Amino acid sequence: MSALAVEGLGKAFAGEHAVEDVSLTLERGEFFSLIGPSGCGKTTTLRMLAGLLDPDSGTIRIDGTDVTDRPARNRATNMVFQDLVLFPHMTVAENVAYGLARSGVPKPERQTRVAEALDLVDLGGFGERDPADLSGGQRQRVALARALVNDPEVLLLDEPLASLDRALRGEMQREFRRIQRDSETTFLYVTHDQESAMSMSDRVAVMRAGGIVDRGPPRRLYSRPRTRFVAEFLGDATVLDGEVVGRNGETAVVETQAGRVSATSETANDHSDSVAVAIRPEAVTLGDGDLTGEVVDAAYKGFYEEATVDCGGARLTVRRERSAGGSTVQEASTDGGDPSRDRRFRVGKSVSLRVDRAVLVEDGDG
Amino acid sequence: MATAERRLDRLVASGPALLALALGVFPLLVLFVESLGPGLGPANYAEALSPLYRGALTYSIGVGVAVTAVCLLVAYPVTYWLAHRCPARYRLVGLVALTLPLWLNYVVLNYAWVWILARGGVVNAVLVNAGVLGQPLEVLYTEVSMALGFVYIYLPYVVLTMYVSMERLDQRLMAAARDLGATNLRVFVDVILPRTLPGAAAATLIVYARIAGAFATPEILGSPGNVMVARLVVQAVREYIDYGFAAALSFVFLVAVLASLAVGALFPRVRRELRQW
Ligand SMILES: Nc1ncnc2c1ncn2[C@@H]1O[C@H](COP(=O)(O)OP(=O)(O)OP(=O)(O)O)[C@@H](O)[C@H]1O
Ligand SMILES: [Mg+2]
Numbered sequence: 154m155s156a157l158a159v160e161g162l163g164k165a166f167a168g169e170h171a172v173e174d175v176s177l178t179l180e181r182g183e184f185f186s187l188i189g190p191s192g193c194g195k196t197t198t199l200r201m202l203a204g205l206l207d208p209d210s211g212t213i214r215i216d217g218t219d220v221t222d223r224p225a226r227n228r229a230t231n232m233v234f235q236d237l238v239l240f241p242h243m244t245v246a247e248n249v250a251y252g253l254a255r256s257g258v259p260k261p262e263r264q265t266r267v268a269e270a271l272d273l274v275d276l277g278g279f280g281e282r283d284p285a286d287l288s289g290g291q292r293q294r295v296a297l298a299r300a301l302v303n304d305p306e307v308l309l310l311d312e313p314l315a316s317l318d319r320a321l322r323g324e325m326q327r328e329f330r331r332i333q334r335d336s337e338t339t340f341l342y343v344t345h346d347q348e349s350a351m352s353m354s355d356r357v358a359v360m361r362a363g364g365i366v367d368r369g370p371p372r373r374l375y376s377r378p379r380t381r382f383v384a385e386f387l388g389d390a391t392v393l394d395g396e397v398v399g400r401n402g403e404t405a406v407v408e409t410q411a412g413r414v415s416a417t418s419e420t421a422n423d424h425s426d427s428v429a430v431a432i433r434p435e436a437v438t439l440g441d442g443d444l445t446g447e448v449v450d451a452a453y454k455g456f457y458e459e460a461t462v463d464c465g466g467a468r469l470t471v472r473r474e475r476s477a478g479g480s481t482v483q484e485a486s487t488d489g490g491d492p493s494r495d496r497r498f499r500v501g502k503s504v505s506l507r508v509d510r511a512v513l514v515e516d517g518d519g
Numbered sequence: 520m521a522t523a524e525r526r527l528d529r530l531v532a533s534g535p536a537l538l539a540l541a542l543g544v545f546p547l548l549v550l551f552v553e554s555l556g557p558g559l560g561p562a563n564y565a566e567a568l569s570p571l572y573r574g575a576l577t578y579s580i581g582v583g584v585a586v587t588a589v590c591l592l593v594a595y596p597v598t599y600w601l602a603h604r605c606p607a608r609y610r611l612v613g614l615v616a617l618t619l620p621l622w623l624n625y626v627v628l629n630y631a632w633v634w635i636l637a638r639g640g641v642v643n644a645v646l647v648n649a650g651v652l653g654q655p656l657e658v659l660y661t662e663v664s665m666a667l668g669f670v671y672i673y674l675p676y677v678v679l680t681m682y683v684s685m686e687r688l689d690q691r692l693m694a695a696a697r698d699l700g701a702t703n704l705r706v707f708v709d710v711i712l713p714r715t716l717p718g719a720a721a722a723t724l725i726v727y728a729r730i731a732g733a734f735a736t737p738e739i740l741g742s743p744g745n746v747m748v749a750r751l752v753v754q755a756v757r758e759y760i761d762y763g764f765a766a767a768l769s770f771v772f773l774v775a776v777l778a779s780l781a782v783g784a785l786f787p788r789v790r791r792e793l794r795q796w
Contacts, residue, residue, distance in 0.1 A: 205694050226700040238691040242713045242791075251709070255700030303699070 154217045156181040156339040157202070157307045162211035164197055171197045173363040175211070179307065179341060184333050186342045186350035189360030190386070195343040196235060198360075199309045202341070203232045215306050226255065229306035233313045237296040239284040245271070245295050246280030252303040270302035273332060290321045294328070301336055310342045314349060326353055347387050351375065359383050377417070380515045384431035391434075391469050392514065397426045405513060411464035412444040416511035429516045432508055434459065434470040442507025444469075451498035460498035462506060469506065473498070554766035563767035572751060576772060579748040580779055583731025586669040587723055590677040593670065594722070598678055599711070602685040614682060618675040625672050629739040632668045633659060636740075665741035669730055677722040684718025716789065723783070728776045748772050 157179040164172045172194040179185045187195055200206035202213060204225035213221045220228050231252065239248050246267050253263045271277050274294035284292055293313060300308055310329075314322045330353050333340045344350050350357050351371040358368035359382070367374060367383045378384035381392045395409035404415050407430050416430045446464035460471045554563055566572070601613050620628055635641050636659040643655035658664050692710045701709060734749035741747075748768065755765035784790060 200694075203698050205697060225697045226702065230698075232695075232698045234691060234695060236691065238689065238695045240692060240695070240710070251696070251701075252699035255705060299699070 154181075155179060155214075156183070156216060157341065158214040158217075159202065160212050160214075162198065162201060162213065163209050164194075164201060164206065165209055170363050172201070172208075175360075175363075175365055177358065177365070179339050181339055182337050184330065184340045184342065184353055184355045186344060186354040186357045187360055187365075188344055188347055188350045188357060188386075191345055193360045194363040195345075195360060196311055199232065199311050199341070199343055202307070203230050203309055204228045205232075230309055231300035231303050231305040232309040233296045233300050233311065235311040235313070235315065237292055237313070239292060239295055239299070241284060243284075244280065245276070245282050245284060245287070248284060248295060249280075249299045249302050251299065256303065266302055267298075270298040273301065273335065274298045274328070289317055290325060293317065293325060297329070297332065301332070301338065305338065307339045307341055310340060312344050312346075314344070315346070322349065329353060351387070359386060361386075376510075377512055378431055378514055381429050381431065384512070384514050388433060389470060390431040391467070392429050392431050393467050394427070394429055394516070397428055407511075407513070409467065411446070411467040411469060414444075414508045414511050416513045418513040429514050430511045431514045432469060432511045434472040436508060436510040437469060437471045438507045438509055439471060439473060439504055440507075442505045444506040444508065446504060446506060448498050448500050448502045448504060451500055458498055462504060464506065471498075471506065550766045551770065553762055554764075554770055556763040563763045564771065566764060567768045567771045572768065572771075575746045575748050575751055576775055578745065579731045579772070580775055582665075582669070582737075582747065583727050583776075584779070586666060586673065586730045587677075587727045589666065589670055590674050590726060591681075591719055591722065593674060594677045594681045595711075595715075598681040598685040599688075602682060602688070603690060614679075617678050620672060621675045621679075626735055626739070628672055629668050629736055632664060632671065632740055636664050636667070660740070660742050662742060662745060665737055665745075668736045668740040669733070672736065673726040673730055676725050680722040680725060681715065681718045684715040684721075688714045713788075720789070724780070727780070731776060732772060 155178045157177065159175060159177040162172060162175040163170065175194075175198055177185075177187075187198065189195055197206065201208045204220070204223060204227075208221065211221070212219055215229050240251065243251070249267045249270055250263050253266060258266070267280065268277070271280060274297055276291060276294050276298065279287070279291065279295075284295060287295065296313065297310075314325050317325060326349050329340070329342075342350065342353065351374075354371055356369060357371050357374055358365045359374065360366070361382055367379050374383060375387050378387060378390070384390040384392055393409040393411060393414070395407040395414070397405045398408045398413070399406040401415075403417050405418050405428070407414050407416050407428060409430060414430055414432070416428075418428075444464050446462040446469065448460050449463045449468070450461040452459045454472075457472050457474045460473075462469045462471055555561075556563055597617065601610060601617075605613055633640075636656075637643070638655045638657070638659070640659070643652070646652040647655055688711060692714065693706050696706045696710050731747075732749050733747065734753060737745065737747045738750065752765045752768050752772075755761045755768065
């Protein structure tokens with residue numbers, strides 16, 4: 154039986170659909186992410202699942218039981234809120250114990266379980282502190298412990314890492330993953346950060362304008378997106394329109410604005426001749442290719458460089474790792490005398506490109 | 520140069536300090552000396568603490584506590600609704616409407632209630648004519664009419680003070696409590712109450728002593744048989760011309776008010792929430 158089964162969930166605010174016909178199934182012990190741009194209805198969906206907001210339509214089942222009409226306190230879900238919202242007038246231990254106290258767990262057992270939960274999130278001994286005296290990452294863990302200690306069937310997490318810096322975010326992502334495995338809880342993780350969703354999740358659903366447009370394992374979604382939106386949202390693919398001019402099994406040769414590209418097809422696009430092709434920046438190699446273009450923009454991104462290349466009016470993004478032991482910015486600007494050694498992208502320079510991988514995607518809103 | 524500047528600083532700072540001293544402490548000091556009488560003895564205090572006056576003291580404190588409690592009881596749902604449920608554009612209108620009585624003379628406000636509650640007043644006229652009542656209600660000049668007047672006059676202060684606290688109350692904390700299994704009552708006890716307690720405490724500080732020491736409302740709306748401290752003080756000054764006794768009675772009252780506030784602050788829960796202030 155699935156831990157969470159949602160069918161046809163919908164909610165409108167003042168006539169505007171915030172969530173429309175969302176269906177989801179989460180297996181027990183799964184780490185499932187719901188990602189989508191800001192305002193697409195992620196928080197609204199979670200609030201309905203938690204019982205904090207009444208849906209207009211649809212059913213919610215937890216562990217097979219229909220809970221659609223139950224208030225939040227009678228649902229086996231707990232939520233880690235977008236801004237944590239720890240109780241500022243309670244200590245860390247009191248925060249974590251709150252849910253247990255409400256469900257009538259006697260005090261001695263409460264204390265042991267709170268201590269265990271704090272240990273699980275590496276905060277053993279922090280129980281007597283005030284939440285205000287903790288760092289952002291520690292507060293994060295308290296919020297997680299406060300929800301997890303109740304042993305929910307499904308833990309709902311609403312962008313809990315959005316306010317942390319990059320390094321801490323990475324660390325917390327690994328922590329979340331570890332805690333999820335250790336506690337064997339089903340996680341429904343909401344974020345607009347595709348990177349964290351991809352790295353943590355067993356499965357991902359992509360949401361857009363209130364509906365789910367695609368779902369699957371991160372690898373599948375990334376390497377074989379079905380729609381233009383998913384391709385662009387997950388990892389900045391460039392999508393070009395084109396005509397199929399030849400086919401070879403799974404592969405189609407597509408004539409695009411930029412030139413000819415071979416693309417793998419996965420979906421029903423096959424029978425139409427007008428198609429869209431998604432190309433990932435890292436699937437483009439510089440030099441000895443069929444496509445030519447001019448560098449119109451170049452950016453230094455740390456361990457790689459990124460350029461935008463204009464190929465017959467289509468703009469392709471190209472990434473190149475900086476060679477190991479390669480020039481730093483200062484070196485590059487001083488050894489500019491030897492163009493063959495200068496690996497930087499130069500704006501205005503003509504380059505040739507080869508597209509190694511491309512995928513046919515559905516166009517439009519779907 | 521530097522010392523001249525410092526001297527100027529001190530001069531400037533001493534102004535407010537002296538003013539505070541003159542307004543706050545000096546009159547009290549004078550009053551205290553007065554209360555000791557020409558013999559500088561405790562005679563006035565002995566009288567002020569006699570059973571005759573003790574009754575009025577406890578009654579005043581009781582009225583203060585009860586009316587403050589009623590004001591808070593009314594202000595909680597009203598300010599909650601205003602800050603969290605009322606559409607934003609009607610909020611100011613609502614707040615102004617609720618605090619309108621602040622802008623009128625309180626003697627007039629008291630007499631408004633005489634007119635409303637009298638035998639032939641508005642309430643009775645309407646209710647009797649509508650057939651709801653067989654005969655007019657006798658509420659004027661009772662504790663009920665006095666309490667109504669008190670609440671009417673002091674509620675605006677409580678509403679204004681509580682509103683500030685309520686507005687700062689974070690809705691998401693309530694959602695978090697609900698998610699963790701709290702019923703509506705628990706949400707109130709565990710989130711709303713502790714988060715708004717500073718507002719309630721401030722409101723209490725503002726109105727409680729004024730209600731307990733009020734003169735006009737009990738005189739105009741209350742029963743002649745229920746004596747509050749202010750009437751006794753006024754009597755001592757006007758009728759008996761006994762300033763010393765009036766001063767002693769005032770001091771005893773001041774101590775009683777402070778003591779009752781201290782008792783309130785002794786509740787561990789109240790203390791804890793106030794410490795975050
Ligand atoms: N209480 C509300 N009243 C009216 N409209 C609302 C309410 N809550 C959400 N909305 C609207 O519903 C839509 C979805 O909002 P939601 O908060 O679910 O987005 P989100 O995906 O969580 O975005 P973000 O990533 O920025 O948190 C938005 O257009 C928002 O304006
Ligand atoms: Mg959100």
